[in-house]
Amino acid sequence: MKVVLFCGGQGLRMRDAENVPKPMVHLGARPLLWHVMKYYAHYGHKDFILCLGHKAEAIKSYFLNYNECLSNDFVLSAGARNVELVGSDIHDWRITFADTGLHTNIGQRLKAVEKYLQGETEFLANYTDGLSDLSLPAQLEHFHRNGKIASFLCVRPNLSYHLVTxxxxxxxxxxxxPIDNGEVRVNGGFFIFRREIFEYLREGDELVEAPFQRLIRERQLLGYSHDGYWACMDTFKDKQQLERHLSSGAAPWEVWKRPALH
Incomplete structure (x- = not known):
C-alpha cells in the first residue's frame, strides 16, 4: 500500500526548522521523516510519495546522499577502503519526490499527487510531524471491517494545559x-483513505475541514481511538521530549526494535 507523506510545511514554531523543512529536523542520527517512514516500512508499506514544498531540496539531497552507516552496524576493513553493511534501511524502499507547491495546504498537496495513486483502491497518509506506537494492522483491520472511505487516528493531546468547564x-x-486525562480527542495525523476521498476534495479545500464534513454527512468518516503513545513535534520543547525518549534506548515509536511475535 502506498504512503503519502506531507513534507511541505515550514515548521514556524520549530527553532531547528529555520533552514530545513520540519520533517527534516533530526532526532538522533536521523530526521523525523525517516522515523515516520521506518514505522510504515516495519509494517510492510515501503512505497512512499513525499509531498514536497518548503526547502524541498533538503529532502531530495538527504536521500540522494543517504548514508546507511549512520543507523546500521557495519564492518570497516582494508584501511577504511571497504565498508560492509550488517543491516540496511532503505534498500527496498521506493520513494516518489513530488513538488506540491510552496504555500499549498494539505488538501491540495494530496490532490497534487492523485496522479501517483492511479490504480490504488486505498492508501495511507501522514502529516509527518507525529510519532506513535499505534498498531497499524489493527487500524487497517478496523477500517476494512467498517467499509468506509476514510479513517484517522484519534488521540489524547500531549499538552500540559488544563481543560476548564x-x-x-x-x-x-x-x-x-489536565486536558490529556479527559475525553478530548484530537486528530493524530495517521490516515487511511479509499480512492473515493478525491471525490470529496474540491479546489482549494484543506483536508480535514470541508472534505471531512462532507464525509461526516454521508457517514463515511471513521475515528480510530488510540490510548497508547503519541507525540507531535510542533515546538523545540516537543523535540527535547522526543530526544529524551530516544536517548533512553526505549523510544515508544520504534516498533521495529520490538521482538517479533510468533
Missing amino acids: LPAGESLVQDIH
Missing part, C-alpha cells in the same frame, strides 16, 4: 483537569 456568561468553574 466554564459556562458562557458565568465565572464559577464547574470542572478543571
